[in-house]
Amino acid sequence: MRPFDYQRPDGLDHASLLDRDGATLIAGGTNLLDLMKLQVETPETLVDINRIGLDKIEPTGEGGIRIGALVSNSTCAADPRIRADWPLLSRAILAGASGQLRNKATTGGNLCQRTRCYYFMNIDMPCNKREPGTGCSALNGRNRIHAVLGANENCIATYPGDMAVAMYALDATVEIAGPDKASRSVRVRDFHRLPGERPELDNVLEAGEVITGVTLPAPVGGTQLYRKVRERSSYAFALVSIxxxxxxxxxxxxxxxxxxxxxxxxxxxxxxxxxxxxGAKPSDALFDHVADLLLEDAEGYGENDFKIPLARRTVKAVLREATGAST
Known part of the structure; x- marks a missing residue:
């Protein structure tokens, strides 16, 4: 790990000003510190935002709930309101990481976590995400956990988290504060980026912007499921999750x-x-159609070819369970 300066702002405005100068924000640090140890991330200044508040879970006037950016994953998953009305979020969080990591990991930091690609984590290997223009080693390398949708020759890495997948299904909104007290809201479905021509950019945050919270719309009832298929039932990243x-x-x-x-x-x-x-009645024909839509442009890169039939089987299993359809 390289030497760095350490700052602890006492307010959001101060944190935004520091971040605008090219520093890196840290909250739980469960992803960032790993990357710093490997010298994948080498910030000159760390801005610890744990003193600026943003650690409450509160109801909204529209019947939804607002989760502060610094609410820990453990606190979020255990909140009785979330467990009752948005159980999908609680289940997804509990499927990810260990209890110790969930105690430190935060809502905002979880959304911003970086990929777990073997080559991104190894500074001796070419990686467009880490060093744009050097190439994607995973294309012809070890790519068992890599993307089969939305990828291109610039990057085939996947987003590794669980919490955000649930938030996509729940149509959450990310609240962002920027320099000079500017603020904006972004649907979580628009927050992360596909690689395109800029694979080094994971999301739409700009310099000086800080996630302040995530809002879930009013609950709609029904059945909520999170299924994570992984190589072992203990702490492991998903191969496919729904x-x-x-x-x-x-x-x-x-x-x-x-x-x-x-x-x-x-x-x-x-x-x-x-x-x-x-509006449709559950049937295997319907579930096959859904899988066809999901996978119509899917492409494997060798070791991860199995993900395509795995996703098809998982889609059908989840829909059968959620609708109570006979197998």
């Missing part, structure tokens, strides 16, 4: 929202899938 929020009425699906993890550079959401499910 967040599903469905409501049934008179034998048909009256509302559906699905999101998919570990398939792409960002959590994956396709409005066509939600539309195809809404």
């Amino acid at each position: 967040a599903a929020a469905l409501r049934m009425e008179e034998g048909a699906i009256s509302r559906a929202s699905l999101a998919f993890g570990s398939m792409a550079h960002k959590p994956w959401h396709d409005l066509r899938i939600d539309a195809a499910l809404t």
